[in-house]
Amino acid sequence: MNDKNIVLFDYIKNSRVKGEFSGSIISKFKEYVNYIIFSDNIKISDDNEVQISQGLMVGFERGVKKHLAFSKKDDFIWNNIDDCPLEYSVLIPDEIMEQYDEGQFSDAFPYTITMLHTAGLYQKDPDGFSVDHLEFFQGEILKNPVGLISRGICVADRVVIDHRGDPVFYDSIIVGRNEKDDLSVSYEPLVNVKMDDDILRFIIILGIENLKE
Amino acid sequence: MLIYENKKAKLLNILKIGINPFKKFVATGEIKEELGFVSSRKDLMESISSIIRSNENFILPIIGDVGSGKTHLFWNLKNKLLFHNTFYISLENYRKFYYSLYSEYIEELRVEFLRSIANKLCNEWGALERKFGFFHVADINKVRITAFEKISKGFEDKIALNDIINAITAHQLDPYKKLEAENWLLGELMDFRDLAHLNLLYDLRKKSYAFTMLKIIIENSKKGSVLFIDDFEKIISLMKPEEGSEEIFDPSYFYGSEGSSLDNIAAQKILEKILNLQKIRSIKIIITLNSIDSLEEIQRNIQEKEKKLLLTFKKPLILSNFTEDDIFEFYRKNMKHFLKSVNYLKFTEENTESYFPLNENILRNIYKKANGNPRQILKLLIKIFNEIIYSDDTLENIIQSYEK
Numbered sequence: 001m002n003d004k005n006i007v008l009f010d011y012i013k014n015s016r017v018k019g020e021f022s023g024s025i026i027s028k029f030k031e032y033v034n035y036i037i038f039s040d041n042i043k044i045s046d047d048n049e050v051q052i053s054q055g056l057m058v059g060f061e062r063g064v065k066k067h068l069a070f071s072k073k074d075d076f077i078w079n080n081i082d083d084c085p086l087e088y089s090v091l092i093p094d095e096i097m098e099q100y101d102e103g104q105f106s107d108a109f110p111y112t113i114t115m116l117h118t119a120g121l122y123q124k125d126p127d128g129f130s131v132d133h134l135e136f137f138q139g140e141i142l143k144n145p146v147g148l149i150s151r152g153i154c155v156a157d158r159v160v161i162d163h164r165g166d167p168v169f170y171d172s173i174i175v176g177r178n179e180k181d182d183l184s185v186s187y188e189p190l191v192n193v194k195m196d197d198d199i200l201r202f203i204i205i206l207g208i209e210n211l212k213e
Numbered sequence: 214m215l216i217y218e219n220k221k222a223k224l225l226n227i228l229k230i231g232i233n234p235f236k237k238f239v240a241t242g243e244i245k246e247e248l249g250f251v252s253s254r255k256d257l258m259e260s261i262s263s264i265i266r267s268n269e270n271f272i273l274p275i276i277g278d279v280g281s282g283k284t285h286l287f288w289n290l291k292n293k294l295l296f297h298n299t300f301y302i303s304l305e306n307y308r309k310f311y312y313s314l315y316s317e318y319i320e321e322l323r324v325e326f327l328r329s330i331a332n333k334l335c336n337e338w339g340a341l342e343r344k345f346g347f348f349h350v351a352d353i354n355k356v357r358i359t360a361f362e363k364i365s366k367g368f369e370d371k372i373a374l375n376d377i378i379n380a381i382t383a384h385q386l387d388p389y390k391k392l393e394a395e396n397w398l399l400g401e402l403m404d405f406r407d408l409a410h411l412n413l414l415y416d417l418r419k420k421s422y423a424f425t426m427l428k429i430i431i432e433n434s435k436k437g438s439v440l441f442i443d444d445f446e447k448i449i450s451l452m453k454p455e456e457g458s459e460e461i462f463d464p465s466y467f468y469g470s471e472g473s474s475l476d477n478i479a480a481q482k483i484l485e486k487i488l489n490l491q492k493i494r495s496i497k498i499i500i501t502l503n504s505i506d507s508l509e510e511i512q513r514n515i516q517e518k519e520k521k522l523l524l525t526f527k528k529p530l531i532l533s534n535f536t537e538d539d540i541f542e543f544y545r546k547n548m549k550h551f552l553k554s555v556n557y558l559k560f561t562e563e564n565t566e567s568y569f570p571l572n573e574n575i576l577r578n579i580y581k582k583a584n585g586n587p588r589q590i591l592k593l594l595i596k597i598f599n600e601i602i603y604s605d606d607t608l609e610n611i612i613q614s615y616e617k
Binding site: 024026101112212 | 345
């Protein structure tokens with residue numbers, strides 16, 4: 001697969017690649033919801049139908065007085081890709097996934113905290129329903145974080161909240177847009193996010209219950 | 214300002230401190246030998262390297278007289294074969310052969326090697342399966358089942374294999390058993406409670422466990438493995454009870470008749486274990502013997518057990534004594550090594566043709582007296598240098614006495 005085909009669908013650039021794809025695929029919803037779907041497949045048919053079978057949708061949903069993080073496994077079907085809530089779908093190249101795999105096994109962390117249920121570690125929300133548990137988890141290692149940083153998605157093997165209260169993602173895949181709005185994918189062994197820069201939108205810690213099923 | 218320096222006198226003064234450039238006349242598998250081979254032996258080295266490079270499994274006999282440099286050959290091979298792990302095996306301590314061999318491996322290759330093999334195997338067994346295309350949620354039982362299905366065909370002892378798979382997967386995938394699993398894989402002795410915690414039956418002292426573990430790490434190592442078994446005659450000497458030795462009791466009472474003594478049984482077993490190593494893919498064995506007769510005797514013994522194993526034997530290579538030219542090269546190399554160690558290499562740079570404090574005649578005499586045997590040559594050199602170092606006699610007198 002060539003580099004052009006990494007981006008399977010991009011609403012902003014009005015691009016799409018028709019066909020069935022398998023591998024490691026990240027699909028992001030448009031700004032108003034900011035949900036993310038992780039899947040190992042996607043199908044964009046000739047008549048513009050989009051199908052994702054057994055993907056894991058992650059995001060924050062509005063509760064009674066607060067926002068709650070969630071992750072749920074489901075099949076997703078939209079009849080028309082142009083009207084669907086997806087902003088983009090990206091197939092992560094194999095070489096990046098190999099680096100990601102190596103990073104996961106390069107060290108052993110027996111004291112890593114694995115959450116049973118998906119939980120919100122941090123969310124900065126304009127509605128005033130913000131979530132901030134960074135201080136509570138300071139110095140801890142949390143498994144399977146998903147972050148939305150500025151306009152980029154960060155999927156990492158683990159996140160550590162350092163002594164300043166800043167999250168540090170280890171073994172991360174970053175999907176984001178550049179200044180020309182082109183999508184790109186990269187692997188970063190370490191991503192340090194400074195809270196003072198005010199770019200962090202949310203961090204969700206995926207619970208093992210959805211992953212184990 | 215130093216106008217003139219008598220370098221020969223300075224070298225003598227260095228020697229007089231008590232440092233003999235020729236220290237030991239017996240090489241061992243434990244102490245690293247830095248000096249390479251003399252020119253006449255380079256063809257032999259090339260032949261051995263070529264056999265190692267172009268064959269997967271074999272037993273290569275090297276025949277050489279006592280003191281001809283067979284153990285020194287091991288160090289040369291170890292320094293030369295960069296894409297092989299080369300191990301020295303002595304039959305002096307032949308108890309728990311596979312366990313000792315495994316310990317040698319781990320001691321040489323260190324824990325990092327073990328970790329990387331365990332990691333590689335777990336990846337191959339599906340530990341990196343990605344849920345939703347991204348998340349590794351290794352199901353340890355599933356990985357174990359996959360592992361067993363994938364590799365069990367090549368292993369005889371399935372119980373041992375099952376326990377080894379359990380230990381490797383626990384090491385990689387169970388953070389709460391990682392430490393104990395690593396200790397087990399390192400060959401540490403474990404009590405019943407530790408083994409029960411890991412859900413294992415035995416530690417690696419058990420013969421079949423050590424053999425299975427050896428097979429796994431050798432076959433999955435990126436480098437080839439060369440076992441250098443020195444003094445293979447030891448097998449024969451153990452098989453034959455010494456004539457005239459006094460027996461306190463008749464061993465045949467316990468171990469059957471016709472030459473079956475404790476040592477004989479042990480020797481037979483060790484021979485079987487060494488031959489059994491041929492079941493491990495890409496293991497290369499070099500054995501050293503003093504004579505071709507010994508090799509024939511061992512081969513006769515093997516023929517009685519399993520004739521086809523003889524096919525793995527390569528044509529023996531002969532390690533000859535030094536040629537006369539070799540002694541000069543050997544002396545120079547040793548002296549250079551010594552001068553480097555005392556930070557006085559300047560001496561050789563300015564005296565390139567000199568054999569000081571000895572001379573060509575003495576070296577020739579030594580060669581003749583030792584019949585070209587390297588160990589005898591070394592013994593004589595040590596003797597002369599000891600005299601130079603410790604005797605009150607002048608250097609001229611000492612040299613004269615040895616020139617005769």
